[in-house]
Amino acid sequence: MNIYDIAREAGVSIATISRVLNGSPKVKESTRTRIERILEKHHYSPSAFARGMVYGSMHTIGVLTVDVRDLYFGTVTHAIEQAFSRSGYTTVLCNTGGIPERQLHYLELLTTKKVDGIILVGSYFDNRELEEAIRHVAARIPVIMLNRDLQGDNIWSVVCDEAQGISACVAHLSALGHRDIIYIRDTTTFSAMRKLSGFRRGMESAGLENAEAAVIETGKGIEGGINGVLRAAELGVPFSAVVTGDDVCAAGVIKGLKKLGRIPGREVSVTGFNDSLLARSTDPELSSVNSRPEEMGETAVSILSRVLEGEDPPKITLVRPELVLRESTSPFTGKKE
Amino acid sequence: MNIYDIAREAGVSIATISRVLNGSPKVKESTRTRIERILEKHHYSPSAFARGMVYGSMHTIGVLTVDVRDLYFGTVTHAIEQAFSRSGYTTVLCNTGGIPERQLHYLELLTTKKVDGIILVGSYFDNRELEEAIRHVAARIPVIMLNRDLQGDNIWSVVCDEAQGISACVAHLSALGHRDIIYIRDTTTFSAMRKLSGFRRGMESAGLENAEAAVIETGKGIEGGINGVLRAAELGVPFSAVVTGDDVCAAGVIKGLKKLGRIPGREVSVTGFNDSLLARSTDPELSSVNSRPEEMGETAVSILSRVLEGEDPPKITLVRPELVLRESTSPFTGKKE
Numbered sequence: 001m002n003i004y005d006i007a008r009e010a011g012v013s014i015a016t017i018s019r020v021l022n023g024s025p026k027v028k029e030s031t032r033t034r035i036e037r038i039l040e041k042h043h044y045s046p047s048a049f050a051r052g053m054v055y056g057s058m059h060t061i062g063v064l065t066v067d068v069r070d071l072y073f074g075t076v077t078h079a080i081e082q083a084f085s086r087s088g089y090t091t092v093l094c095n096t097g098g099i100p101e102r103q104l105h106y107l108e109l110l111t112t113k114k115v116d117g118i119i120l121v122g123s124y125f126d127n128r129e130l131e132e133a134i135r136h137v138a139a140r141i142p143v144i145m146l147n148r149d150l151q152g153d154n155i156w157s158v159v160c161d162e163a164q165g166i167s168a169c170v171a172h173l174s175a176l177g178h179r180d181i182i183y184i185r186d187t188t189t190f191s192a193m194r195k196l197s198g199f200r201r202g203m204e205s206a207g208l209e210n211a212e213a214a215v216i217e218t219g220k221g222i223e224g225g226i227n228g229v230l231r232a233a234e235l236g237v238p239f240s241a242v243v244t245g246d247d248v249c250a251a252g253v254i255k256g257l258k259k260l261g262r263i264p265g266r267e268v269s270v271t272g273f274n275d276s277l278l279a280r281s282t283d284p285e286l287s288s289v290n291s292r293p294e295e296m297g298e299t300a301v302s303i304l305s306r307v308l309e310g311e312d313p314p315k316i317t318l319v320r321p322e323l324v325l326r327e328s329t330s331p332f333t334g335k336k337e
Numbered sequence: 338m339n340i341y342d343i344a345r346e347a348g349v350s351i352a353t354i355s356r357v358l359n360g361s362p363k364v365k366e367s368t369r370t371r372i373e374r375i376l377e378k379h380h381y382s383p384s385a386f387a388r389g390m391v392y393g394s395m396h397t398i399g400v401l402t403v404d405v406r407d408l409y410f411g412t413v414t415h416a417i418e419q420a421f422s423r424s425g426y427t428t429v430l431c432n433t434g435g436i437p438e439r440q441l442h443y444l445e446l447l448t449t450k451k452v453d454g455i456i457l458v459g460s461y462f463d464n465r466e467l468e469e470a471i472r473h474v475a476a477r478i479p480v481i482m483l484n485r486d487l488q489g490d491n492i493w494s495v496v497c498d499e500a501q502g503i504s505a506c507v508a509h510l511s512a513l514g515h516r517d518i519i520y521i522r523d524t525t526t527f528s529a530m531r532k533l534s535g536f537r538r539g540m541e542s543a544g545l546e547n548a549e550a551a552v553i554e555t556g557k558g559i560e561g562g563i564n565g566v567l568r569a570a571e572l573g574v575p576f577s578a579v580v581t582g583d584d585v586c587a588a589g590v591i592k593g594l595k596k597l598g599r600i601p602g603r604e605v606s607v608t609g610f611n612d613s614l615l616a617r618s619t620d621p622e623l624s625s626v627n628s629r630p631e632e633m634g635e636t637a638v639s640i641l642s643r644v645l646e647g648e649d650p651p652k653i654t655l656v657r658p659e660l661v662l663r664e665s666t667s668p669f670t671g672k673k674e
Contacts, residue, residue, distance in 0.1 A: 058395075058450065060429075070409045071614075078406045081430050085443075090450055092397070093418050093430040106422075113395065113427055222617055251618040258620075277408075280559055281588040283595075283620040319438075 018310030059089045062110035065121040066098040071276040079297025089193045100127045117304045119144045144300045156318045158299045165289035165321035169271040170202025177243040177332030184228035186249045195245040225252020226258045233333030240336040247272035269286045269329040284327035291321045350491045356427035396426045399447035402458040403435040408613040416634025437464045447661035454641045456481045479644045481637045487615035494653045495636045500535030506608040507539025514669030515578040519551045521565035523586045532582040562589020577673040584609035606666040621664035628658045
C-alpha cells in the first residue's frame with residue numbers, strides 16, 4: 001500500500017493526497033474527509049508520509065525525450081538527471097524518436113513502473129491520441145512538459161520562448177542592414193511552428209514584407225541545411241542572410257553557401273539555434289540562440305519537486321533565450337545573389 | 338521474495354542461481370543442492386522463474402555514463418536504452434562526470450533500487466576503491482564494463498580497440514608521405530592510455546622514431562585542441578600531421594592551425610576520433626575513427642541479456658574501429674613548420 005494505491009482508492013490525483021497531508025487549504029472539505037478516512041483505514045497517518053510525498057515510492061522519475069544523442073535533448077536530460085540525483089531520485093531514460101506509438105508505449109511502461117513523475121522533453125506533433133494518453137497518465141502521476149504547452153489537471157509546462165529567440169535573430173540582421181532574409185525550416189514540430197511565427201513577427205517588426213515567400217522548407221540534419229540553401233538559390237530567391245532553427249541546419253547552410261561560392265559570415269550572414277558545441281566548430285563560428293537547456297531541465301525538476309511536495313506551482317513557466325553573437329553575422333555588403 | 342533474496346540467502350550471485358535454474362553443468366554439486374533446498378523452502382520451482390532470470394525483478398538496467406551530453410557517450414547510451422526497451426526493460430541513467438565519489442554513490446543507489454544489471458559506459462581512472470565497489474556490486478548484480486577491462490566474477494567487458502584505431506591513423510598519414518606526425522593528448526583516462534600506445538605502436542610500425550617527443554599534452558575540449566597545436570608550434574616541434582583522440586580536440590586543432598596561418602587539410606593533415614557530427618561540421622571535414630558506439634552499446638545489451646538468461650558469454654569482447662576518410666588528410670606537401 002503506497003501513496004498511489006491511496007490515490008486510486010480515493011479517486012483523486014496524488015497531488016490532492018499530498019495537499020491533504022500537507023494541510024493545504026485548496027482541497028474541498030468533503031474530499032479531505034474521504035481521503036482521511038482511507039488513510040485511517042490503512043493505518044496511515046500523515047506523519048507516515050513525512051519528508052515529502054514520495055514515501056513508499058521508488059524515488060524514480062521518467063524522462064521521455066526524443067533522442068538523447070541530439071545535443072539539445074542530451075543537455076536537457078543531463079540537467080534533469082543531475083538535479084534529481086541530488087535528492088536521491090533516479091531517472092529512467094526513454095528515447096521515443098518522436099514517434100507517437102513509442103511515446104504511448106513508454107507512457108504505459110512508466111505507469112506500470114510506478115514512477116513518481118514524468119517529464120516529457122521536446123516538442124511533440126499534434127496527436128489527439130497521445131494527448132489523451134498524457135492526460136490519462138496525469139490523473140495518477142504528475143506530468144511536466146518541456147517545450148509543449150498542454151492544458152490539463154496535474155500537467156505543468158516549461159516553454160522556451162523560441163519565437164522571441166528567432167525574432168531577435170531577425171532584429172539583429174535587420175540592424176546590420178540585411179533586408180533579404182530567408183528562413184530555412186527543417187521540421188514541422190510545435191517548436192518549429194513557434195520559431196516560424198517568431199520569424200514572421202520579426203520580419204514584420206523590421207518592416208520587411210514578403211516574409212511568407214522567404215520561407216524555404218527542407219529536411220533535417222546537415223544535408224537539410226545544404227539542400228535548403230541550394231534550393232533557395234535555385235528558386236532565384238535573393239538573400240543576404242539566412243535564419244535557421246537549429247545549429248545542425250546552420251552548419252549545413254554554411255557548407256551549402258561555400259558550394260555556391262558565397263562567403264558565409266561575410267557575404268551571407270547565418271544564424272543558428274541552440275548555441276551547441278557545433279556553433280563553435282563551424283567556420284565561421286555561428287551566431288546562435290542559446291535556448292538555455294540547463295535552465296529548462298532545472299526548472300522542470302524544480303516544478304516537479306514542488307508538485308511532489310504538495311505545492312501548486314504556476315501551470316506555465318517561460319524561459320527566455322538569448323542570441324549569442326559570433327562570426328557568422330556581419331553587416332550587409334550589398335551582395336544578395 | 339525474489340531472485341535477489343534467494344541469491345543473498347544462498348550467498349551466491351544471481352548468475353549462479355540462474356545457472357541452477359537453467360540446469361547449467363557449470364555449478365558445483367554442493368552449491369546446486371544448497372540452492373535447490375532454499376528454492377524449495379520458499380516454494381519456488383524453477384518454472385516459477387520461467388522466461389528468464391528476471392522474474393520478480395523490476396526489469397530495470399542501470400547505466401552509469403560519464404556525461405550523456407558527450408556525443409560518444411550519448412550515442413552508446415541511446416543504443417543501450419533502445420535495445421533494452423525492445424525487451425520491456427527500462428534504463429536508469431546516471432551521469433557520473435567521471436568523478437569516483439559520484440560513481441560510488443550511483444553504484445550504491447542502483448543496488449538499493451534492485452536493478453537487474455549495471456552497464457558502466459566510459460573509460461575510468463585508476464581507483465582501487467572504485468574497483469572494489471564494482472566487484473562488491475558484481476557479487477549480486479551482473480556488471481558490464483564498456484571501454485574498461487576489469488577482471489572479476491560476474492563482470493564482463495566490451496572494449497573498442499582504440500589503439501588499433503589510432504595506429505590506423507598513423508599508417509594512413511605515413512602512407513601519404515608524412516613523417517613528422519604529432520599526437521595531441523587531452524586526457525589521462527584508460528582510453529587515452531590505449532590511444533597513446535596505439536600512436537607509439539603506429540609510429541614504430543611506420544619506422545618513425547622520436548614518437549615520445551611527438552606527444553603534446555593539453556586540456557579537454559575545443560580550447561584544448563587550439564592550445565595543443567599552438568604549444569607544439571611554440572616548442573618548435575616540426576609537424577605536418579596531427580593525430581588526436583577526439584573530434585572535439587581535432588576541431589580545436591583545425592582552429593589553432595588557422596591561427597598559425599597553416600592550412601588544415603592541405604598543409605597540415607588532422608585526424609579526429611569518434612566520427613561524430615562534429616567531423617562533418619568542421620572545415621575541412623575530419624578524417625576520423627568510427628569507434629562504433631552503436632555496436633558497443635548493442636554488444637553490451639546482448640551480453641547482459643545472455644547473462645540474465647543464465648549463459649556465460651566470453652569475458653571480453655573486442656569491437657574493431659574503422660578510419661573514415663574525409664578532407665582533413667592529404668599528401669605531404671613538403672611544409673612542416
